[in-house]
Amino acid sequence: MTAYGGRVPEIHVVQRRAEHLKSAAEALRLVHERDGYPMVWPEDPVAWLSPGRSLDGWVALLDGAVVGHVLLVEGDVVEHAAEVAVAASVAVAQLAGVSRLFVAPAARGGGVAAALLDRALRASAERGRRLALDVLDDGGPAVRLYERLGWARVTSGPAGWTRPDGERPQAAAYLSPG
Numbered sequence: 001m002t003a004y005g006g007r008v009p010e011i012h013v014v015q016r017r018a019e020h021l022k023s024a025a026e027a028l029r030l031v032h033e034r035d036g037y038p039m040v041w042p043e044d045p046v047a048w049l050s051p052g053r054s055l056d057g058w059v060a061l062l063d064g065a066v067v068g069h070v071l072l073v074e075g076d077v078v079e080h081a082a083e084v085a086v087a088a089s090v091a092v093a094q095l096a097g098v099s100r101l102f103v104a105p106a107a108r109g110g111g112v113a114a115a116l117l118d119r120a121l122r123a124s125a126e127r128g129r130r131l132a133l134d135v136l137d138d139g140g141p142a143v144r145l146y147e148r149l150g151w152a153r154v155t156s157g158p159a160g161w162t163r164p165d166g167e168r169p170q171a172a173a174y175l176s177p178g
């Protein structure tokens with residue numbers, strides 16, 4: 001028996017709208033409890049889902065509930081953006097970034113994250129941008145996902161933010177395939 005009671009789940013990726021935010025925040029809560037993402041639970045999760053410098057966003061829906069989420073943001077938000085731009089031979093302004101990517105625990109292992117990233121990649125290309133992202137360099141599922149999908153590791157170094165314990169973790173920056 002699967003998490004879906006044995007039936008094949010029908011997951012659709014659609015452009016994110018205001019009406020999706022409450023459900024997205026509920027999925028995020030499950031992700032935080034399971035994976036510690038985000039590391040610190042935000043006071044206002046709906047606001048956390050809409051940081052400044054966002055360009056677009058998509059959600060994965062299952063029976064009307066959000067089970068996955070991703071944002072396309074300005075490239076300068078990405079850690080180590082300058083090095084990524086050099087690697088891509090473009091200006092930082094010609095980069096876009098991936099942000100707030102997560103998939104609800106019950107919907108994992110079926111390519112939902114890959115589908116969300118594909119949507120962000122297409123939107124970035126339509127804007128004439130190269131797509132970049134940063135990730136906690138812990139060899140975890142997110143790092144494995146990007147490497148499996150052919151993203152190129154550009155660099156890894158101390159993040160521009162600190163953990164609650166004051167430590168500055170390693171953040172790896174990746175450039176999209178193609």
Ligand SMILES: CC(C)(COP(=O)(O)OP(=O)(O)OC[C@H]1O[C@@H](n2cnc3c(N)ncnc32)[C@H](O)[C@@H]1OP(=O)(O)O)[C@@H](O)C(=O)NCCC(=O)NCCS
Pocket residue numbers: 031035037101102103104107108109110111112113114134135136141142144145148
């Ligand atoms: C990272 C994350 C987004 C991946 O989501 P996901 O939808 O499960 O990703 P995928 O389904 O594409 O891949 C997950 C696993 O399922 C496997 N998989 C994917 N499609 C599959 C399929 N059709 N059949 C069998 N296995 C499949 C993948 O090989 C992968 O295995 P691995 O972890 O051993 O490499 C999710 O784990 C998550 O939300 N983590 C917490 C938040 C986070 O870290 N976000 C990233 C911030 S940078």
